Amino acid sequence: MKTKEMLSTHPQRPPVEISGLTQCIEALWDCAVVCTSCADACLGERKVQELTRCIRLNLDCADICQATARVLGRQTQFNVQLVRSQLESCVIACRVCAEECGNHAEMHAHCRICRNACQNCERMCQELISRFAA
Amino acid sequence: MKTKEMLSTHPQRPPVEISGLTQCIEALWDCAVVCTSCADACLGERKVQELTRCIRLNLDCADICQATARVLGRQTQFNVQLVRSQLESCVIACRVCAEECGNHAEMHAHCRICRNACQNCERMCQELISRFAA
Amino acid sequence: MKTKEMLSTHPQRPPVEISGLTQCIEALWDCAVVCTSCADACLGERKVQELTRCIRLNLDCADICQATARVLGRQTQFNVQLVRSQLESCVIACRVCAEECGNHAEMHAHCRICRNACQNCERMCQELISRFAA
Amino acid sequence: MKTKEMLSTHPQRPPVEISGLTQCIEALWDCAVVCTSCADACLGERKVQELTRCIRLNLDCADICQATARVLGRQTQFNVQLVRSQLESCVIACRVCAEECGNHAEMHAHCRICRNACQNCERMCQELISRFAA
Numbered sequence: 349m350k351t352k353e354m355l356s357t358h359p360q361r362p363p364v365e366i367s368g369l370t371q372c373i374e375a376l377w378d379c380a381v382v383c384t385s386c387a388d389a390c391l392g393e394r395k396v397q398e399l400t401r402c403i404r405l406n407l408d409c410a411d412i413c414q415a416t417a418r419v420l421g422r423q424t425q426f427n428v429q430l431v432r433s434q435l436e437s438c439v440i441a442c443r444v445c446a447e448e449c450g451n452h453a454e455m456h457a458h459c460r461i462c463r464n465a466c467q468n469c470e471r472m473c474q475e476l477i478s479r480f481a482a
Numbered sequence: 483m484k485t486k487e488m489l490s491t492h493p494q495r496p497p498v499e500i501s502g503l504t505q506c507i508e509a510l511w512d513c514a515v516v517c518t519s520c521a522d523a524c525l526g527e528r529k530v531q532e533l534t535r536c537i538r539l540n541l542d543c544a545d546i547c548q549a550t551a552r553v554l555g556r557q558t559q560f561n562v563q564l565v566r567s568q569l570e571s572c573v574i575a576c577r578v579c580a581e582e583c584g585n586h587a588e589m590h591a592h593c594r595i596c597r598n599a600c601q602n603c604e605r606m607c608q609e610l611i612s613r614f615a616a
Numbered sequence: 617m618k619t620k621e622m623l624s625t626h627p628q629r630p631p632v633e634i635s636g637l638t639q640c641i642e643a644l645w646d647c648a649v650v651c652t653s654c655a656d657a658c659l660g661e662r663k664v665q666e667l668t669r670c671i672r673l674n675l676d677c678a679d680i681c682q683a684t685a686r687v688l689g690r691q692t693q694f695n696v697q698l699v700r701s702q703l704e705s706c707v708i709a710c711r712v713c714a715e716e717c718g719n720h721a722e723m724h725a726h727c728r729i730c731r732n733a734c735q736n737c738e739r740m741c742q743e744l745i746s747r748f749a750a
Numbered sequence: 751m752k753t754k755e756m757l758s759t760h761p762q763r764p765p766v767e768i769s770g771l772t773q774c775i776e777a778l779w780d781c782a783v784v785c786t787s788c789a790d791a792c793l794g795e796r797k798v799q800e801l802t803r804c805i806r807l808n809l810d811c812a813d814i815c816q817a818t819a820r821v822l823g824r825q826t827q828f829n830v831q832l833v834r835s836q837l838e839s840c841v842i843a844c845r846v847c848a849e850e851c852g853n854h855a856e857m858h859a860h861c862r863i864c865r866n867a868c869q870n871c872e873r874m875c876q877e878l879i880s881r882f883a884a
Contacts, residue, residue, distance in 0.1 A: 351783065358791045408556065488649075669827040
């Protein structure tokens with residue numbers, strides 16, 4: 349991804365260090381993409397009935413990560429309060445989805461990859477929140 | 483919109499009364515649509531330079547309302563904690579956007595309509611949060 | 617929805633009559649919302665296994681209608697070629713989804729409502745395409 | 751991105767070779783992310799008035815690439831006709847946006863990066879279309 353190049357060539361500076369911001373934005377997009385795929389992979393499994401909670405949380409997590417990534421990618425007139433509350437909501441979406449994917453991680457490799465992506469994303473969001481607090 | 487019909491024909495019941503849920507989902511979609519249009523109308527104004535904060539917050543509010551509307555529209559395995567935190571983030575996005583649109587409401591009718599849509603959406607989200615708390 | 621008010625207060629005029637444009641934009645949002653709900657209602661059904669194709673096409677149709685609605689809602693520097701090709705793709709997404717929902721319309725009321733929303737949206741997109749061609 | 755891992759662990763096989771599909775999906779996400787950033791970077795420039803067409807096309811291209819990426823990422827019950835028409839629309843969105851960004855590429859580095867991302871995405875979409883035709 350060209351996240352860092354785009355942030356570096358932006359006419360306005362973000363209120364936090366670019367490398368931390370880049371890591372979080374990329375983790376959010378990764379998580380959105382993986383959750384979209386995991387929902388679809390679960391839908392294609394023979395025992396889809398056992399995966400409906402996973403599909404639902406995948407779709408929620410994909411939508412929330414994507415909105416958060418779009419908001420965080422905007423540096424013009426950055427609003428810390430708005431960004432923080434959206435990051436906090438994203439932490440919860442990632443945690444709940446990671447827990448559910450974890451229940452199927454031994455059976456389905458896509459759920460294992462998705463659990464890891466959600467856990468990574470949750471961690472990056474929390475790190476960024478702590479930087480705003482400082 | 484067919485929100486109520488869709489919620490009523492869903493095989494699972496939501497954890498709150500359908501009429502309140504319907505009102506909130508429709509306010510979220512309205513707000514997302516109006517914010518998307520307001521960003522574009524501001525972009526088309528001669529004095530766009532004075533409206534960059536408005537455009538930025540319109541785009542954020544559109545993305546956040548849309549994600550919240552998609553999440554809230556799903557009744558299968560409804561997760562109250564996730565929904566509440568997303569509604570709380572949406573309240574802030576709507577409030578910040580309404581304030582900024584309010585600054586241009588006398589000059590631009592699209593900002594006036596948008597401020598009203600954001601204020602209505604904020605109120606509906608808060609009412610729904612209070613129902614979950616009960 | 618406030619679609620017409622937003623189009624009327626926009627500083628730039630669209631290249632087609634506002635009432636036809638309004639109808640198409642509202643049909644697109646309706647279809648996106650109904651398809652998102654239908655995917656979730658299908659996911660909540662006991663025989664979800666028989667509805668996986670319906671869920672997949674609902675999700676596609678929701679994403680495509682939503683992108684088309686956002687593009688069509690922008691009047692600043694309207695690009696007819698881009699809008700037309702996206703409308704043409706949307707016609708196909710709506711048609712394919714309506715056909716699949718039609719297969720389950722007698723069994724599930726949500727599929728019946730969704731088929732109607734897709735058919736209405738397909739018709740509105742085609743009418744708008746014919747206006748651009750004129 | 752984990753695109754290839756997700757496609758490889760999916761229970762159903764896509765109708766085209768996984769490596770070509772992976773490249774196209776990743777080009778689509780890259781383009782969506784870069785276009786979202788470029789719209790915002792343009793909005794933050796002092797001479798935003800000269801960049802309104804660029805912002806508008808960035809937003810369109812971001813929305814269309816994102817919808818296309820989501821659709822293409824789903825392998826369950828893959829519908830070639832729907833995917834092809836959406837890819838064809840995406841080719842046009844990328845081409846129009848690349849042309850406009852190209853007009854500002856000497857002045858703004860973010861427009862140069864964005865033009866390249868759009869051109870790469872257009873090429874990947876066309877390659878994938880040609881594989882479906884074969």
